[in-house]
Amino acid sequence: MNDPAPPSSSPPDRRAVDALDAADPLAPFRDRFVVADPGRIYLDGNSLGRLSVDVRDALVAAADDWGARVVEGWPDWIELPARVGDRLAAVALGARPGEVLVADSVTVNLYKLAHAAADRRAGPIVTDAGNFPTDRYVLEGVARQRGRAYVEAPTVEAAVEAAAGGILVLSLVDYRTGTLLDLEAVTRATDALVIWDLCHAAGAVEVDLAAAELAVGCTYKYLNAGPGAPAFLYARRDLQPSLGSPIHGWFGRRDQFGMGPGYDPADGIERFLAGTPSILGIRALDASLGIIEEAGIGEIAARARSLTDLCIRLADAWLAPHGVEVLTPRDPSRRGAHVALRHPDAWPIARALIERAGVVPDFRPPDVLRLGFSPLTTSFADVWDGLDRLRGLLEDGAYHEVDTAARRVT
């Protein structure tokens, strides 16, 4: 997956890194987020993004709006899944109005789209074995329910090949390696109906869904909307009339409040709504999208490339001698905003970073240390200091002493 040779230039010193931060037009956005412990270096925004002041304010305002209007707020709230979906589409996904909905979880949304796709394609349901666990589990279940072959191909390339005539589910950014696929090229290369998982891409890279048919993604990573914030679902406009959700909920029904007999799906993307959406969660996302919009997804993605570039250069210079391998593509156009480092002791190293070094990374089994560089909340100094502390741990070997029995829950 990664390029063979690591010929990266020698890394900058700490002063040069401070200069990078000083010159960065996005640097002021860091002040929009809550940082409780400035001494702790947070490199896990790829798992859970930070709370912004805007989102905190929006949550309070949403609660107060509920308090003030109670049920009379619904005429406004009812529009939120589609309205904030439109904003998300424009701000971060390159999709058009009426193509994105904010609701439910990624798992539930993928379940809906996989069934909808299975109504249109008779072939196998295919993903790559390296895809995110919930995607694999959902697809295996849907394939069984629909009597279809389920294929977990060893690589993305093999998955594209195996999916001919069927349904292909791929993560645009791989959750472990950080590899960013070429959405347009994959779409052109297959006649399968492709569902994109954008969890590790949305808010980190420029996504252009114009070439895509179906997609899902979460909002709690680079979109900073909070733990368990509502997910999103995309279906290209022209496909919508031919797609049906397997979950026939009242929010997806035409003339919902007519409450009439029988299920008749709504015309647009709303047919993929199910139950009552989380109004507070959607309003939190809306506020967070305001920040993304201000910063600009192009600027954000460029900063992600620079942050990950710095990480890779430091890893080559400082960590490779200790047996650390960079799994993430060196071509910045082929990666997201996180970097995967392979080391046989990745788990104790991750624990030691958290417990002893004040650095928060995450770990992906069996041997990957994952460092996320959420573009709006990570500084170049964070990258440098985080890698420096990691270098220190590898040099003194103290990570061998940590308690590795800690329960892993992220």
Add this chain to the structure above:
Amino acid sequence: MNDPAPPSSSPPDRRAVDALDAADPLAPFRDRFVVADPGRIYLDGNSLGRLSVDVRDALVAAADDWGARVVEGWPDWIELPARVGDRLAAVALGARPGEVLVADSVTVNLYKLAHAAADRRAGPIVTDAGNFPTDRYVLEGVARQRGRAYVEAPTVEAAVEAAAGGILVLSLVDYRTGTLLDLEAVTRATDALVIWDLCHAAGAVEVDLAAAELAVGCTYKYLNAGPGAPAFLYARRDLQPSLGSPIHGWFGRRDQFGMGPGYDPADGIERFLAGTPSILGIRALDASLGIIEEAGIGEIAARARSLTDLCIRLADAWLAPHGVEVLTPRDPSRRGAHVALRHPDAWPIARALIERAGVVPDFRPPDVLRLGFSPLTTSFADVWDGLDRLRGLLEDGAYHEVDTAARRVT
């Protein structure tokens, strides 16, 4: 459904009603809730409950906890769906630890349980035609997916009969008439696997799930957890090993963070989790349950009976002469916390109450005005004044002049 004759005693005067409020041990709980406009009488807590100060504080605390701990909060948060489920079970449902989960929406949870039930029973999927729309839509869809007969029986009694050998879905409290079924008697009367919809029951009446097999419900009505707050799901402990969710998500998998190949459901109720649950939503519910716990569900249910009794007596005395019919059972042990009034002009009357009389009811097609008496937030004076304003509208006929083109979204 309702008893033939309305022999209710003559209603108290306004002073006697104030005395009822003064003597009520639950009256002080009203001050725990936000009331933005004290002149507006809110009789729609059966649709959306009010914001409490505790819930507002909990939302802020949950946001700040996210801000402070970011991903390091997950070791605590991961327990919330089951832990708050246990609290809900104890406080309001008469269920045991490990039997209730807080997650997703009612629609999605019913979808899961209907599929799980269809794995165990070969017969038809049955509900009554008067059941809540999303239940009917979901079940119709599941029946089609599973190749089962779907029966919408004209009455609950006919549904019980039709469900022999199959799956029966009933609302414990009917969303229109307010009729409270006898859970134990229904369960004894059928060999069907019964799924109870507790949306209009939880927090309004004493529910005893000991006799029940499966159930779902929402938390945004009488449990006051906010618009779109996470729903709940109940499965009796001994049945859990034989039940599987159709949605194979990572949160429902054994050893979730092992992220291994293949889906293997978790042992307990957690197997019905799907994607990442809304942490802020669950924490809001947790705070609201604290209030329910303090007040006591027995006291709350008793107050609901008294409030609805007052409503029915006033309706008999004041509204019946104007053609209003009480659809709700007069036996207090057979109703929930709302009262249904039938009138051919129910829709313009509902609009006039909202726009001209400062009373917030809701409307259920075709001709039902629904008045909800959320026990912790509705006073006896609210009932008296609300009915008095309704009487005024009926007397002067001014409801004929309102704009009935308003979009109905609750």
